[in-house]
Structures are given as structure tokens and as C-alpha cells.
Amino acid sequence: xxxxxxxxxxxxxxxxxxxxxxxxxxxxxxxxxxxxxxxxxxxxxxxxxxxxxxxxxxxxxxxxxxxxxxxxxxxxxxxxxxxxxxxxxxxxxxxxxxxxxxxxxxxxxxxxxxxxxxxxxxxxxxxxxxxxxxxxxxxxxxxxxxxxxxxxxxxxxxxxxxxxxxxxxxxxxxxxxxxxxxxxxxxxxxxxxxxxxxxxxxxxxxxxxxxxxxxxxxxxxxxxxxxxxxxxxxxxxxxxxxxxxxxxxxxxxxx
Numbered sequence: 347x348x349x350x351x352x353x354x355x356x357x358x359x360x361x362x363x364x365x366x367x368x369x370x371x372x373x374x375x376x377x378x379x380x381x382x383x384x385x386x387x388x389x390x391x392x393x394x395x396x397x398x399x400x401x402x403x404x405x406x407x408x409x410x411x412x413x414x415x416x417x418x419x420x421x422x423x424x425x426x427x428x429x430x431x432x433x434x435x436x437x438x439x440x441x442x443x444x445x446x447x448x449x450x451x452x453x454x455x456x457x458x459x460x461x462x463x464x465x466x467x468x469x470x471x472x473x474x475x476x477x478x479x480x481x482x483x484x485x486x487x488x489x490x491x492x493x494x495x496x497x498x499x500x501x502x503x504x505x506x507x508x509x510x511x512x513x514x515x516x517x518x519x520x521x522x523x524x525x526x527x528x529x530x531x532x533x534x535x536x537x538x539x540x541x542x543x544x545x546x547x548x549x550x551x552x553x554x555x556x557x558x559x560x561x562x563x564x565x566x567x568x569x570x571x572x573x574x575x576x577x578x579x580x581x582x583x584x585x586x587x588x589x590x591x592x593x594x595x596x597x598x599x600x601x
Contacts (some may be wrong), residue, residue, distance in 0.1 A: 522564030
């Protein structure tokens with residue numbers, strides 16, 4: 347049975363970071379995603395002395411995370427992973443959090459995700475592109491962080507010599523239109539009085555149905571732009587300024 351995740355701010359969210367596995371640059375992205383699910387009550391980062399003191403110290407301090415330093419008892423043993431898993435389960439058993447955000451790309455945490463979900467908790471994972479499929483599929487929602495592309499550096503002495511290149515019309519790039527999006531709108535619209543579905547609700551449902559779902563994977567910059575590419579769907583803005591989507595109504599034929 348799919349876990350229901352509240353987006354109304356009532357849920358208590360724990361953000362648990364595997365500092366030995368991901369880049370500190372993922373942290374702000376993870377917090378933005380987690381804040382949409384409720385109130386952040388636990389912020390912890392786990393790692394060894396080299397990781398926490400060198401790469402992560404500035405990010406953890408600035409964003410009010412509690413660092414959890416773990417010394418390895420033997421070479422090659424990752425005690426930080428075990429500490430993260432035990433503290434996460436303890437927070438769930440104590441009732442301190444309802445939603446758990448695991449910031450990691452380590453597939454070893456797939457079992458932790460499954461155990462949390464079996465006991466009624468909602469689990470989201472924030473990881474990099476290297477995240478294996480078992481971890482992506484073990485959570486309720488997967489959010490992939492990608493490093494922004496660096497702008498090319500142009501030498502100052504050569505900048506004045508640059509001549510704008512002639513504009514060439516590029517061939518249109520094909521955009522994917524998975525059937526699951528239309529099916530999701532049709533399913534959710536049955537429970538609304540006007541047949542319209544809010545984009546946040548649709549996005550959450552799609553990510554729960556297919557962890558790791560992203561419009562960018564189908565060539566679209568955002569969910570709203572993806573929906574506009576469907577002839578069978580129509581988008582609009584309601585009185586509260588929120589985007590909604592509905593199935594295009596077919597005109598009735600005369601008898």
C-alpha cells in the first residue's frame with residue numbers, strides 16, 4: 347500500500363545525511379525538498395573525521411545540522427552508515443519524525459527504506475545521478491540532484507574578438523509524453539468536484555507511483571511545460587493563482 351505523504355506542513359521531517367557518500371552541494375537542494383513535506387525537526391550529518399572536518403564543516407554549520415562523527419573501529423569499516431541507520435530507526439520508534447529524508451546515493455540504505463515504510467513512515471531519498479535503481483525504488487519519492495553546468499570562461503584579452511555566431515535554427519528535439527501522466531490525471535480527477543487536479547498533488551502522486559520521476563527525463567523543463575505538450579490535457583490557473591490540469595472534454599456529438 348502506498349504511503350500517504352502530507353504536504354500541508356503538519357508532518358515532522360528528519361533529514362539524515364550520509365556525508366561520506368554525497369557532495370555538500372546537495373544539502374540546500376535536499377532542504378528545499380524536505381521543507382515542502384513539513385517541519386524540519388531533525389537535521390544530522392554522519393561521517394568520519396576527514397569528511398566532516400574538511401568537506402562538510404561549513405555546510406553543516408551554516409545550515410544548522412548536528413554533526414555525528416564516527417571513528418572506524420577497523421580499516422574499511424563504515425561505522426557512520428550503521429549509526430545513521432540506527433538513529434533513524436530510533437527517531438521513528440520514539441515518534442519524533444513522520445517523514446525521513448535520506449541524503450545518500452548508497453544502495454545499502456535500501457533495506458532501511460523498506461523497513462521504515464513497512465512500519466508506516468514515509469521515506470524520501472535525495473541522491474546524485476549515480477544512485478542505483480534498488481535505492482530509487484525502495485523509497486516513496488526520489489529526488490535527483492545534478493551539479494549545475496559551469497559557465498565557460500572567456501579570456502578578457504580575447505573577449506573583444508568574439509563575433510556573434512549566425513543563428514541556426516536547430517531541429518526540434520522530441521519530447522516524451524508518458525501515458526502514466528494522463529492516467530494519473532484521470533485517476534486524481536475522479537475525487538475532485540470540478541475534475542481539475544493541482545500540480546503539486548499530481549507531482550507527488552507521480553513520484554510516489556514511479557520513484558525518481560522527473561519531467562527533465564522526458565525532455566521538459568518543468569511539470570507544467572510537460573503537461574502543456576499533451577493534446578488530451580489542459581492547464582489553467584485557479585482563483586488562488588495555483589496551476590491545475592484536467593482532461594480535455596470531448597464535445598458531445600449530435601444524436
